[in-house]
Amino acid sequence: MISDRQTKEREFRKEQIIKAALSVFKNNGIEKATMDEIAKEADFGKATLYYYFSSKEEIFIEILNRGWKMIWESIEPVIHDRDKPKDTFIDALNIIGSLVRNNQSLFEFLFTVPQKMPNSLNEDAHDWKGFQRKMYGVFQGLLEDGMAKNQFPQMRSDILMRAIGGLFHGLFFLGNEKKPMSRQTMEEFITTFIGNYGTT
Amino acid sequence: MISDRQTKEREFRKEQIIKAALSVFKNNGIEKATMDEIAKEADFGKATLYYYFSSKEEIFIEILNRGWKMIWESIEPVIHDRDKPKDTFIDALNIIGSLVRNNQSLFEFLFTVPQKMPNSLNEDAHDWKGFQRKMYGVFQGLLEDGMAKNQFPQMRSDILMRAIGGLFHGLFFLGNEKKPMSRQTMEEFITTFIGNYGTT
DNA sequence: TTAATTTTCGACTTAATATTCGAAACATAA
DNA sequence: TTATGTTTCGAATATTAAGTCGAAAATTAA
Secondary structure (H helix, E strand, C coil): CCCHHHHHHHHHHHHHHHHHHHHHHHHHCHHHCCHHHHHHHHCCCHHHHHHHCCCHHHHHHHHHHHHHHHHHHHHHHHCCCCCCHHHHHHHHHHHHHHHHHHCHHHHHHHHHHHHHCCCHHHCCCCHHHHHHHHHHHHHHHHHHHHHHCCCCCCCCHHHHHHHHHHHHHHHHHCCCCCCCCCHHHHHHHHHHHHHCCCCC | CCCHHHHHHHHHHHHHHHHHHHHHHHHHCHHHCCHHHHHHHHCCCHHHHHHHCCCHHHHHHHHHHHHHHHHHHHHHHHCCCCCCHHHHHHHHHHHHHHHHHHCHHHHHHHHHHHHHCCCHHHCCCCHHHHHHHHHHHHHHHHHHHHHHCCCCCCCCHHHHHHHHHHHHHHHHHCCCCCCCCCHHHHHHHHHHHHCCCCCC
8 A cells, every 4th residue: 555656755755864864974973973863954853763764773774785885886897807906906996986085974984983883783794794895805806816916015915905995094084184085196195005016 | 198008009999990991992892891891890899980080081081191101102212313214204103013012902992992982082182192193293204304305205294194094003903803913014014015115 | 996087889860862652643545 | 524544753761871979898097
């Protein structure tokens, strides 16, 4: 008895709630992202939020799932070229860099909130963890291929991953100024730090 | 009317409480680091904790103050050699690396907890902020000197700082394995990433 | 020994915030 | 139009953890 339109409206309202949650997070930080605030921002009563989501956590998980799915689907098309691991690696990083640049607060959420919330957000079972794992796997594979071809410094690939992950994170999320990093600056960094070994 | 020994014993008990707090943090994560847990670990009643510290926050601040003081006092002796900025920079990083290696959980606390706690922990007035600021200032100065001498890539020093900060952080604190990084591995990284420009 | 001082603590209070409840408002279809 | 299903919400409840209280235990000094 639930019409198509009703379903769509439901989806739409869930969407609004998610947007409100992100907006509260962006403006007031994660600690102020209470259900009361989110409800106010979404212009719903608090109880209504629970009509659409079973818990606050479920809202957060939904954000993470959608976000990581988007990341994965953005890089997926470029990662199959295994001939030039270094170029592929940098391409993929650049894609993620663009995403971050265009939606800083979403990605701040995706990349920092799970760290701050050591509850069940981080359980392996969630979809977003799967995408994250796949992505890391791809990057690590590219690093290993690249090392085999002398396009990267010879190091334990897992440690190199951590270093690059930290570097990326530092570039975008450390420091006071939240002005997004330009593509050019980022490329400069990537090539400077990991791209100046071996050949094309 | 408070004897010397009494004062010492008080200090000692404060010490025990701080150690318990770190231990709880290490074993259960920051979210489980409640006063009840810390009290249990320290084998004191909860109220006794408040006899020695006026709040939970004060315990954390004490940890941060002592920790950052230690960091500062460890690098202070080596940073005055301004002739070889790159070497000095790497020396200082290595010193911090050794400290981290020898006390992983303390430094995880120092470097990650303030991020997770957007309360007054981060107020500029605290001693530890002063040490942190001084340290960053020194590192940035070294980077700038080093760039002037072509020992580092030419980039905006503040962004380079962020990148290196992120990289360092990634090396020590990202990933699953908490096995500390060996000095050799770390030196390898530092020189590979930031040390292979220009000359001595 | 005993009075004063210091230290300890379990039980209570408070505060913040997530979650539930039950009734009302609204929409839909017969 | 009315009966049934859907959506909304403010008020009440539950939970968690910080912080307080007043009395008791331990220590010290006379």
